[in-house]
Amino acid sequence: MLSKAQETDAARQALARLLPLAEEAARRLGRRAVLMEVCGTHTMAIARSGIKSLLAGSLDLRSGPGCPVCVTEQRDIDKIIAMAGQPGVVIATFGDMLRVPGTKTSLEVERARGARVEIFYSPMEAVEFAARHPQKEVVFLGVGFETTTPALALSIAAAKSRGLTNYSVFSVHKLVPPVMRALLSDPDLNIDGLLLPGHVCTITGRKAFDFVSAEYRAPAVVAGFEPVDILEAIYALLKQITAGQARTLNGYARLVREEGNRKAKEIMAEIFEPTGAAWRGFGEIAQSGLTIRKSYADYDAAVRFPVEVPEALPPKGCACGEVLKGKITADKCKLFGRVCTPSSPVGPCMVSLEGACAAYYQYERHEV
């Protein structure tokens, strides 16, 4: 079967140029170069394209913490589920939170037991829902990176301007640059280059990632999502590795600007402020989360519906934390494919479409 990466001429040419360069990088480093992507859509696009296996002999491509559902701490999942049990509360969420297993139960199970959980395509729909159901307390689950946060910020602004008092957001939003610092500082990882997440960079701007090359001396390239974009980005990373350079380049200038999306950054800063946050697999990372500012406390579900849950351990045997750090690939987890499958997921990395375990199960399983 012809792989997706070979389908277009451009991709075929890029691949032909890439292989010798990957080999040269491997010679230079004395091992295969390690490149990491930190975006769920890249995870899927790379798995689906067959790029990884085509290059596996000379290049080590890893997935990092690019799936926001996956990096949500077990304890935060438990808090969300506890919130769903509060009287009058309707949990509003994007679809993929539903099946994420908490310590004892999931939103899906609680919904079957009578909790109100509504799935929305956009937080704005949830604001409309809150307006139509003034007797209900609508709590939107704010799970996501820089790409999702502006939408949640706008929903709070809209609820405020419409005078709604029954809409709030439970923010476990996370920021990509701080987790990249954690990855780049990890002595076990040896990351030689980073594919930067194209849509996160659309919001933040390319400049926000200059620190990768300036402070950590690692090359980085903002990458789009077509196979040819990804191949071009890998090429640009290998070029730098073989030349001993480190720069943060923009390979997705069609959408990504130097300064990012001004309006999105403004509305995010108006409603949210950075705070320490715990990530699955990583633990606490300073200034890596976003909390709702005090001036918007009326829209903060953590203030309005405080719940306490005990310390929580990740599901038994689940290696999601190691997968998210790029230390192992999904198939190295003992539960992968046997106990843990997309139809009965043990950990979040198998639940979410963009999770590394789900992507591996879908596209790469037969190659191992």
Place this chain on the structure above:
Amino acid sequence: MCLGIPGKVVSLNQAEQWAVVESFGVRKKIGIDLIDEEIAPGDYLMVHAGYAIGKIDQMDAQVTLEMWEEILDAE
């Protein structure tokens, strides 16, 4: 969830900052509050969580939509 899906602008309301976009033959109302540039029917937008985050060209949109169609079908 953290998926950027391109949509073609079918109609729009600048005053209320929304547009109706079509992707995979399905129409959805999305917010255009975050877009600085001019938008016109026929343009393509990259949409995240119900909001456009930037304008894209048609070629980009088509290739990305094909990818999504396949990924979502495989589910």
